[in-house]
Amino acid sequence: MIDAIPAPKSSTPKSSTPKTSRGERTRQRILAAAERQIGERGFAETSVVSITQEAEVAQGTFYVYFRTKEEVLRELVLRMGRRLRRSLTLATAGIEDRLEVERRGIHAFFAFVRDNPNxxxxxxxxxxxxxxAYRAYxxxxxASYRxxxxAAVTRGQISPGDAELRAWALMGISDMAGRRYALWxxxxxxxxxxxxxxxxxAHGLAPR
Known part of the structure; x- marks a missing residue:
């Protein structure tokens, strides 16, 4: 999980955009509370009431910005993508060698998981x-990883191969290893x- 990536696409209309900075702060408080609630308790055990209580806003305020709990979840998936893209971009900025990009990216991903467990x-x-939304993420x-x-194959930095399959396999390594060593x-x-x-x-499983 290395390259900067676009946010997940969704056919669902966006939630209400606040017209003031105060409104945006309120919206972000609701999202932060939902992130903690869903991350710690799970989606089924989280309610709009529990989210608004933690955010310290009236229940009606929730519906000013979001129509449903599901809409909040979709927004949080987008938030994950945005934050992770920024983290990986900063960690690999200015690095030309693809393998070093992979190395820095794995470390950055583990750190991101540790810092953003919910x-x-x-x-x-x-x-x-x-x-x-999950699949789009x-x-x-x-797609960006591929x-x-x-590009790295063209530059002669890595061997030729099925870039689509490699992208998914490399994502799987980071995803599962990050869960095991950074989350659990x-x-x-x-x-x-x-x-x-x-x-x-970098070296696979073949004997050296």
Whole structure:
């Protein structure tokens, strides 16, 4: 999971855009509360009431910005994409070598998961609530990843191969390893695991 990616696409109309900075702050408080509630309790156990109580806003205020709890979930999936794109872009800015981009990206992804556990869980929850948004999150990511891999092949930095399959496989390595070493083991250092994941990416399983 390395390259900057576009936000997931959705056919669902966007939620209401606040007209004032105060309104935007309120909207962001609702999203932050929903992120914590859904991330910690799960979507089914989270209610509009629990979200508004944590956000310290009236229940009616929720409906000024969002029509449903599902709409909040979709917005949080978009938030995950935006934050992750920024994190990976900053971590790999100015690096020309593709393998070094992969190495830095894996470390950055692990750090992102560690710092945003609830948001990471929200995306996982979305597969059961809005499969279209969940799929778009990953397919859009894979499309951009594929482009970066194809460019690296052209530059002779990595071997030729099926860029689409590679994109999904590399995403899977980061996704599952990040879950294991950065999300589940909250207090353990993950640098060694990130380096081991990169070693697998760079050298595969064949004996050297």
């Amino acid at each position: 948001l990471y869980r929200v995306v996982a929850e979305s597969q059961f609530i809005d499969e279209a 990953y397919t859009d990511f894979a 482009i970066g891999l194809e 083991e909250r207090d353990a250092a993950f640098d060694a695991a990130a380096e081991a994941a990169f070693d697998l990416v």
